[in-house]
Amino acid sequence: MISNAALRFALVFAAAGALAPASIHLARRTGALRSTATATAPTTTATTRTARILEHLEAEGDGAGAGASGTLRGIEGLDRAWAQLRRPTGGPAPAPFVTEGDVGAAAPEFDVVVLGGTLGVFAAAAFQKRGLKVCVVERGPLVGRNQEWNLSLDEVYDLVEAGALEPGDVDGAVGVRAGFNDREVGPTGSGGALQEVWLPSVLNVGVRPDVAVARARKNLEARGGVVRERTACEGVRVGAGCAVVALAGGETIAARLVVDAMGNASPIARQARREANDGADPKPSGICCVVGTLMRGFDADNSFGDLIYTNEDARVGGPDRQYFWEAFPAMSVGADARTTYLFTYMDADELREHTVLDQFEDYWDMLPAYQ
Template sequence: AAMETSSVSIGARRPPGIVRQIRREERRRDVRSVTRIRASGSKAEEYVVSDRTKRLLEGCCKIGPSETEGKPQAGGAGGGTTLEALRRVDGVWRSIRNMPEGDAAGPAPVFVTESSVRLDTNRCDYDVAVCGGTLGILVATALQARGQRVVVIERGPLRGRDQEWNISRPELESLVALGVLTQAQCDEVITKEFNPIRCGFYDGESGAPSGDASAIEPAIVTKDILNTGVKPSLLLDAIRGNFEAKGGVVLEKTAISGISVRPDGAELDTSPLDGGDGPGGITARLVVDCMGFASPIVRQARWGQKPDGVCLVVGACARGFDESANESADLIYTTTDITAIDQSKGQYFWEAFPAGSGPEDRTTYMFTYIDAHPSRPSLADLLDDYWDLMPKYQGLDSIDDVELLRVLFGYFPTYRDSPLPARWDRITQIGDASGMQSPLSFGGLAALLRHLPRLTDAMEDALLSDLLDRDCLAAMNQYQPALSASWLFQKCMSVSPGTSPPDGFINKLMRINFGVMSSLGDEVMRPFLQDVVKFGSLGKTLVTMTTREPMFVPQILIQAGPGPIVDWFRHFIALGAYDLAAGIAESPIAAPVCRALMGTAPSRELIEKARNGEAARSEADFAWDFAVLDKRQKFMLRRKVEAWKWGSGRDYDDQHA
């Protein structure tokens, strides 16, 4: 799991006053001494968890019975508990920092094998096996709504985690059109809507005190962006209900331990865990890997490859904030300059929003972008800073003034060659496993909702056209210049080892960038805040930044380095080319030609219509087919046209029309 949470109840508990008093007494006893643990891993080092972190994590779980007490924890990004979870996640993060690269890593652990021996079956058990049930259940339900026979296999319980996902309402409502959720269910899973949404950056030169957000003028104040709080457990429960009601199969507490890819299907080795309900093996025509960052399939595909960037995040949902000031959210905020973090340097960013569990409850995340150099800090190091900085950021005297309901910590890896290119026939990645989410926000749900209509069409097309080889699957997850261009932004927001930019450099960059976007208006700013990078908007922003701050641009180039800048420029040009191609493909003259070349993708709906004698409509649907390309070429062209549109961010215009 890339992300863990220490969770406790928001129900029965001691009165906040008593909790605060106990906490204050404990704090007085708190010693700044640390517990030193000899870490395991390829490179021995000291792993330090401060007594304060231990006390707060342990206390967090003592305040009341967990909302999930008696129920097994959900897995994946965000599942888990307490100090043990912190040690475990830090252990994985340490092993990533110290991992051998390339040939030095030795042979990859084998999870996927390929064989030319056909499956001994007339028909696979399922059309699609979705591995991993967090975002996997969304994908499964969308495919099932298209008439596919789908199974979801989840190692843990399929129940969502105790945290909140923030998205924009139209993104969530896109599930209605896909038949995944009803409008009424959409309204039910929303636990909170809040406004306004702010972005702001500390300016040390202004004389403002560091640490306190109230002293920092926001660079942007907007509304209705990522302002909808969704509870994963409610969302997943509702979708699962819809999936099972229509005959979908969920196998919980069932781990997949290997996949054999054959010419006519894939065979999944499944082992029921701890009372789980899976059979010993399952066959499916297509395997959808939704097993997150830690997917064993991705591990094999990326063996020996260190992430190019990492976002470390720690945070908490806490009770006891001033209710009258708990309506707005910060999308991204800084309250300090670049600071020392253990042996490294980095810039801390903040996100904060009201939680749906109560009017005094607020979630605050502190995150930093770094690389996976061995000297980088642990999550325990970040938590130590969080206990000090969060109260200042939120105008509290001390961390003991609020009641911790949940503590969260995790790492999000980024690879520059994302989304992950398909490695095998019959296996495709979706969700965090695919690397399709923005390297800046890591909003995996938001990214999936944006791409799900396209991916559902593409997977249905691949299944009905029987085009499930590696090249066809790679065409579904192909290069997206907008995603690749975003990678440089992450790099500019981090401090590379051996470099020492001025302490205020990243804040200045952010202030200029967000100030320019704000002045260019909603058309530029709103897509960017929702992880959509568009050629025109980016171009305008860069030109305006250069004219307004000509002396600062060379500093950006020096800080990023010539290699990444050249690389980024390539993606920027590609973004322009994709935008042009998508514009032409959608133009009144070219669109019919394009459609006639691509033909109409097969779908169960069309097949049913034809079967039911609705020939007239079916013919109309299938009309305009020049029939100059074969089935495979048409499939590839359909994927290319989608790649132009989604890769250039033009899909945003449809969703937000």
């Protein structure tokens, strides 16, 4: 069932280097490889299943949390950004987000200011535990999304070792994490041979970001750290003795160190890429386009996860693409809940018309055969 579902989609950019599809074929169904020719026009949001589902979820207040987007406006914005990436229009470069120069009499109020809270709060809590005075600046509400992160257990305990979480945050609270098996048994119905690679203890833990982020924030603030949410950062000026962070409304914060945790869309990261590319935005050699859901209503006995799995041949025409799946139980949500992602790797050629919305429509078509 799609009620109470959380939809997520994102574009992940590979800024340099050739993609290596062979390195991601951990498990695929094989047989006589065929090309499936399709010739379809790009999908528009009007009257699509994706639009109807997203509008329903938005009406219920779902889709909060950073790391991806769960709104119709979000998917339209991603597709606009993807079109702009394929067909850059040029124009004047934006003003530098980070500058160097005189900061006057500014003195550090904090040892560290972390820009971006969803991941930055973990680093901030670890810094604060080490005796540093830390402030987190987040332009939206500091909340984790309600779709699980897929990790290995060792990675979860790395957060404990670093001081971002306490042992009781992981082991002592129901619903923070849920381990699952990574082995599948039974016929595939593919009509071909099934080649599988079992990876024990790899990505076999689901962590609830909404819970983990809340507990990292609690640890940060209990140790004296400061959170400034719904506060946009407008720039950073680096001086001889400190860096000054300019906030919306004219306020400034001075710190000895500024940490950028704003993600792929960070203006600091974009500036660094431009400076390394003679002042122009570099065109990535490829992207990974990901869509997915957290849904309930699956077989409660299915406690297995797929890391990277494909159950169909490459699609040729309209445009070329090879789809891969990732899925794992979301047992902290319910025994019948699963997180499922569909992703593909593509170049950024200006003629490649595949959109995030196209992929979500394919997702709905393909999901019943996969899960």
